[in-house]
Amino acid sequence: MTAQPTSPQFKDNARHALDDAQLQKALGNVRQNFIDRRAAVAAKLPEFEGLRDSARDIKNHTLKNLDLYLERYEENVTKAGGQVHWARTAEEARQAVLDICARVGAKTVTKGKSMISEEIALNDAIEAAGMKAVETDLGEYIIQLRHEAPSHIIAPAVHLNASQIESDFRKHHTHLDPARDLSQPTQLLTEARMILREKFLAADVGITGANFLIAETGTSIIVTNEGNGDLTQTLPKVHIVIASIEKVVPTLEDASQILRVLARSATGQEMSVYTTFSTGPRRPTDVDGPEEYHVVLLDNGRSAMLGTEFEEMLRCIRCGACMNHCPVYHAVGGHAYGWVYPGPMGAVLTPTLIGVDKGGHLPNASTFCGRCESVCPVRIPLPKLMRHWREREFERHLSPATVRWGIGFWAFFAKRPALYRLATGVAMRGLAWLGKSTGRFKSLPLAAGWTDHRDFPAPQGATFQQQWKARRKGRSA
Amino acid sequence: MTARADILSNIRRSLGVTGRERPRVSAVEDRIETAPRGLVVERGRLPHDERVALFKEQAEAALATVVEVETRADVPAAVAAYLRDNNLPARIRRGDDPRLDAMPWGDTALEIAAGKSDGKDLAGVNHAFAGVAETGTLVMTSGHENPTTLNFLPDYAIAVVDAKDVTGDYEDMWAKLRFAHGKGEMPRTVNWITGPSRSADIEQKMLLGAHGPRSLHIVLVKG
């Protein structure tokens, strides 16, 4: 579910996030896991950096010819017996989905994980139309029970701990034995599997997103580890794909090049478990698969990004690496960003999608350390794009006075120890000297908001970049 | 204006094009026609035996189990042994792939159900279209021969793959698929499967058997 954006209150959100002990514990999982896994798997493939160039070039080529590739894509979907529904806005996309569901008399709709579904707030629309929408990705299922938005684009429930999930399951799965043991994560998984299995088999319509669309063949691709997307699209009578226009690539080979950097950048796997290429509905001799295949193709402001300085953002393949490596995301989590897309990619995308008046604070949520750009598989210059927004925002005089004077920005990050270490070596040494005796600051000028709550750890005498390098060295040794 | 016309004209306005420029149109046609391979990944470019060994190694790294048999005639016994070893009932479901049909299932005590899965089968057997060595990935194509549901609903998914169908990389596999189905033609689904189903959505701990099979067993036919 997606409520009104709270992006304009980014600073308040961030402050609450820093005070949330459960969240801080859960965020430790992001810091620990994603970074090392990606580095290890990238190091195992000598062509990895070359493939990133290749992925960037394929996306650039496609964007420059997007009109032609979309026409070709639609032609081939139609040839395979599917149907493309073009949607200028979120409203049109929701309506297209609801019309299909109404025509087939759908009662239950299962859903594979889709960020476009979040972007257009599809679940709310389905429920408002009197149908039941069931998220089937484990993380999405958990946050749907909690009526929350995802806090990460590939790990939607990463902000939660197992004990929180256990109490949600107890609250919602009331038909099960209250004395059952759910103390182990496998028990939680098994319970969700059992409950969702019934939903898969009962659903009338299955909705998935798409990681890519292929012009050559009219194919849509989903990438999952759970297999939920496949059950979602294979079992019901109708499969609806919702995808945005920039998802198209020319050929199967082009998709394969990009797939090689997607899983590696996202989860640090060589390849995700299930990569599924779907072309049209069930064929005459098939014994399973959907009878109808629809694609809702959403623009929602993307066509206007072409030809602007934000065009490069349309290369994004939603891998999540930028947030996994972002010190701001590590500190505040995804919900603080206040809308569907968090982290560096969200900071660039959100203002284009919901307006600079609402999303304009997000591009400030950066230390400009450059880590996001250095891991982005399609080499999007995220810090540069954030700077463009800040310049635009400045010109529009939307910035709070403190930001315009450069003070608010500094003060915000000065209060965050993890970010603070990104300051220059000179400042580091100064602060290290100040806090030398105890290793903590009892107070810090301009940073009372932080030191009121706790002591500020003294910097450790090396910058983030230096520590990062040392860590990398330690790992490759 | 329709949404379609509107979106296309917005794209064209942003790009400063009309959609009729000869060089653009032919660049797009060329790319789709020639489908260039892009950057070649060396890992899978190996002679047959090493390639098949890499496939096995990578599939196991993705937590699949692999057993090698000499000929197709050995497959039913290998399937029966796998079920026995896992304390499973001697029962499978499979489609009517002619390669599976030709195997001596009658020599085993296996009970065999035909067709798609209704979600109650413990074990299903499908024949793979190909394997890809670079990541240990199985390539399954949909159809009555090998119903897609058998890849996802049973707790134990068993896949038979011929060693001669193991390609080094995805690109060689696509070439093989185009040869089998025709350029631009695709089966309804092509499933790349790399290991059994899993989720890391609870505290980033990897757990097997999320919605799809808890185990993936590959019977690799050498001859």
Ligand code: SF4
């Ligand atoms: S911006 Fe780059 S790193 Fe971030 S999600 Fe998109 S593709 Fe991944």
